[in-house]
Structures are given as structure tokens and as C-alpha cells.
Amino acid sequence: MKDEDFIRGAVPMTKREVRQIALERLDLAQAQVMVDVGAGTGSVAVEAACRYPALKVAAIERNAEALDLIRRNCDKFRLGRVQVVEGVAPLPLPLPFAGQADAVFVGGSGGNLQQIILWAGDLLAPGGRLVINLILLENLNEALKSLTLRGFSRPDCIQIQVSSLARLGNGHYFKPNNPAFILSCQKEKV
Numbered sequence: 001m002k003d004e005d006f007i008r009g010a011v012p013m014t015k016r017e018v019r020q021i022a023l024e025r026l027d028l029a030q031a032q033v034m035v036d037v038g039a040g041t042g043s044v045a046v047e048a049a050c051r052y053p054a055l056k057v058a059a060i061e062r063n064a065e066a067l068d069l070i071r072r073n074c075d076k077f078r079l080g081r082v083q084v085v086e087g088v089a090p091l092p093l094p095l096p097f098a099g100q101a102d103a104v105f106v107g108g109s110g111g112n113l114q115q116i117i118l119w120a121g122d123l124l125a126p127g128g129r130l131v132i133n134l135i136l137l138e139n140l141n142e143a144l145k146s147l148t149l150r151g152f153s154r155p156d157c158i159q160i161q162v163s164s165l166a167r168l169g170n171g172h173y174f175k176p177n178n179p180a181f182i183l184s185c186q187k188e189k190v
């Protein structure tokens with residue numbers, strides 16, 4: 001989906017190319033349950049639910065404007081399967097999200113990254129995927145340490161920086177987006 005497909009406000013959104021890679025890493029083709037933490041505009045939750053009609057999604061968000069955007073984007077795409085959860089993660093989730101999630105995406109953590117990673121380990125079923133989108137080096141470092149602590153196997157990380165053609169005066173240039181880290185790993189199968 002294009003970024004312009006989503007209703008947007010002042011809330012930062014995971015951009016199209018990063019979203020595509022994150023969704024590929026979440027490996028949702030056979031998934032039934034996904035949790036989007038720090039869902040922002042809801043772009044990741046909404047695109048996942050649009051691609052996979054059987055997928056149940058919980059979209060957790062703490063910010064009032066973002067919650068409104070998520071709800072409006074869900075209405076736009078007629079997605080009753082996305083459950084919008086208001087609050088600060090980590091927080092208790094009902095079944096089937098607790099302990100049975102196939103995939104957890106973290107797009108925002110607000111200083112709770114370590115706690116969110118430990119909690120994601122409880123949400124995920126064995127073999128479930130955890131994908132974390134990060135901007136700060138310090139957060140990448142903290143995430144790697146927490147993944148080891150929680151026993152996630154073989155974390156993989158890429159750094160992506162996308163620039164897109166844009167007008168500048170009478171010409172064109174490549175307007176850069178922020179570089180992002182996409183960290184992904186799997187909970188051990190038992």
C-alpha cells in the first residue's frame with residue numbers, strides 16, 4: 001500500500017519501503033494473530049489485515065491523536081478485525097493475543113523497550129516472530145541485549161535508508177528519509 005492510502009496527521013508513520021520489509025519479516029502468510037505495538041497511524045496493522053483476511057490484529061497506542069487515526073484508517077478499509085487497544089505497552093492483552101500471537105511488531109516503545117521485548121516473549125507462541133523498527137543506535141543496542149536476555153534466537157538486523165525523487169527549485173533531488181533499523185528474530189520452538 002502507498003503512504004498516501006492512509007489518513008495521516010502529525011503522528012510519525014512507518015514509511016512504505018520499511019513497512020514492506022517489516023511485513024515480510026513478520027511472515028504473516030500462515031499467521032492468525034498479530035500485535036502492533038505503538039501503532040501510530042495504524043499503517044502496519046491495517047496493511048497486514050488488508051493483505052491477510054483471516055488475521056486478527058491488536059493495535060496498541062498511547063497517543064489520543066494516533067488512536068483516532070488508527071480508528072479512522074480501520075474504518076476506511078472496513079477492518080473490524082483490528083482491535084484498537086488504548087494504553088502504554090507493555091500492558092495485559094486478552095486472548096488470543098496473549099500467548100498465542102504469531103507475530104509482534106514494535107513501531108514505538110517510548111522508553112519501555114526492554115520491558116516490551118520481555119513481554120513480547122510472553123505474547124508470542126513458540127516460533128512466533130518479533131520485528132522491531134528502531135531509529136536510535138542506543139535503542140538497537142538495548143534491544144539486542146534484551147533479546148539475548150529473553151532467549152530469542154539469532155536476531156537479524158538491517159539498516160535501510162530510502163531517498164525519493166522530489167522537486168527542488170527548477171530541478172529534482174533525492175529527498176532522504178531517516179535511516180531505520182529493522183531488527184527481527186524468532187521465539188524458540190519447543
Ligand SMILES: C[S@@+](CC[C@H](N)C(=O)[O-])C[C@H]1O[C@@H](n2cnc3c(N)ncnc32)[C@H](O)[C@@H]1O
Binds near residue numbers: 037039089
Ligand atoms: C513511529 S510511531 C509508529 C508508526 C506506526 N508504525 C505507523 O506506521 O504509523 C511510534 C508510535 O508509538 C507510540 N508509542 C510509543 N511508546 C508507546 C508505548 N509504550 N505504548 C503504546 N504506544 C507507544 C507513539 O505514541 C507513536 O504513535
